[in-house]
Amino acid sequence: MSAKVFAVSNQKGGTGKTTLSMNFAAGLARRGRTLVIDADPQGSAGQWTGLAPDNRPFPVSVIAVAGNLAREVNRFRQDYQYVVIDCPPTLETETTRLAMSASDTILIPVLPSPIDLWASVRLAQTIEQAKLGNPKLGAYLVINQLEPRNALSRGMQQALAEFDIPSLKGGLRRRAVYRTSAIEGASVFCLGKRGEAAAQEIESIIEEVI
Amino acid sequence: MSQIGSKLAGSVRQAKAQQADKTTTETTPVKPATKREDVPLPSIPSRRVWPD
Ligand SMILES: Nc1ncnc2c1ncn2[C@@H]1O[C@H](COP(=O)(O)OP(=O)(O)OP(=O)(O)O)[C@@H](O)[C@H]1O
Ligand SMILES: [Mg+2]
Numbered sequence: 001m002s003a004k005v006f007a008v009s010n011q012k013g014g015t016g017k018t019t020l021s022m023n024f025a026a027g028l029a030r031r032g033r034t035l036v037i038d039a040d041p042q043g044s045a046g047q048w049t050g051l052a053p054d055n056r057p058f059p060v061s062v063i064a065v066a067g068n069l070a071r072e073v074n075r076f077r078q079d080y081q082y083v084v085i086d087c088p089p090t091l092e093t094e095t096t097r098l099a100m101s102a103s104d105t106i107l108i109p110v111l112p113s114p115i116d117l118w119a120s121v122r123l124a125q126t127i128e129q130a131k132l133g134n135p136k137l138g139a140y141l142v143i144n145q146l147e148p149r150n151a152l153s154r155g156m157q158q159a160l161a162e163f164d165i166p167s168l169k170g171g172l173r174r175r176a177v178y179r180t181s182a183i184e185g186a187s188v189f190c191l192g193k194r195g196e197a198a199a200q201e202i203e204s205i206i207e208e209v210i
Numbered sequence: 211m212s213q214i215g216s217k218l219a220g221s222v223r224q225a226k227a228q229q230a231d232k233t234t235t236e237t238t239p240v241k242p243a244t245k246r247e248d249v250p251l252p253s254i255p256s257r258r259v260w261p262d
Binding site: 121157159161163 | 218225
């Protein structure tokens with residue numbers, strides 16, 4: 001077995017990297033053995049699973065990796081079908097560079113806001129550089145916290161077309177359940193009716209990228 | 211095509227152009243920035259009265 005490795009990255013803070021990583025990984029776990037690598041010293045992914053009740057553990061294990069990320073990823077490739085790396089909000093550290101060199105696909109959550117879009121321009125450039133060393137690297141922008149009634153949200157697809165990186169058709173709407181899933185140590189897949197619409201969004205993202 | 215969509219798209223193009231400029235000038239020596247002390251301080255009369 002050789003895992004398909006996804007890095008969820010954006011140097012901008014709070015764009016939804018951890019939220020996407022955890023729910024995306026939980027969705028992947030329904031298809032095959034999945035691992036989350038918490039490459040962010042903030043340790044949010046680990047905290048998330050730590051809140052799961054004993055009778056309903058989070059369906060994916062999280063391990064924190066601080067050392068040589070590429071080496072660790074290669075070690076896990078044999079044992080898992082999917083590996084998801086939750087990256088820290090920075091481009092300057094070695095971690096982000098190593099995550100890009102060790103991944104097959106980068107998912108970049110972006111918020112429907114001009115400032116977030118402008119910041120992503122630099123990230124797009126870093127990915128182009130990473131492709132020189134990892135030519136098979138794929139990357140997708142994923143809109144997070146979409147509000148369909150908001151004009152900015154509706155203008156996002158047009159703005160994202162300016163990037164050299166393609167954007168996924170599916171995105172994540174702004175939903176309270178994405179927040180509560182974290183405090184409950186759960187994914188949107190195991191929250192019943194409350195998580196249904198969100199689970200469908202995550203499913204469509206998975207179908208687009210695997 | 212919404213008006214705000216076009217405006218957003220335009221702002222991304224501008225950010226890309228600025229980023230490209232930055233990458234090309236980063237390798238060439240840049241003029242030293244004006245030292246802070248060189249900037250004349252604004253002369254705003256203070257109305258604040260300090261208690262002694
Ligand atoms: N689709 C969404 N709907 C509602 N809330 C969301 C959504 N996505 C993320 N959030 C909330 O936004 C905040 C930031 O999300 P998150 O922590 O996942 O971002 P991050 O990119 O991992 O942040 P950091 O850069 O600090 O690691 C959190 O409070 C999270 O619960
Ligand atoms: Mg995070």
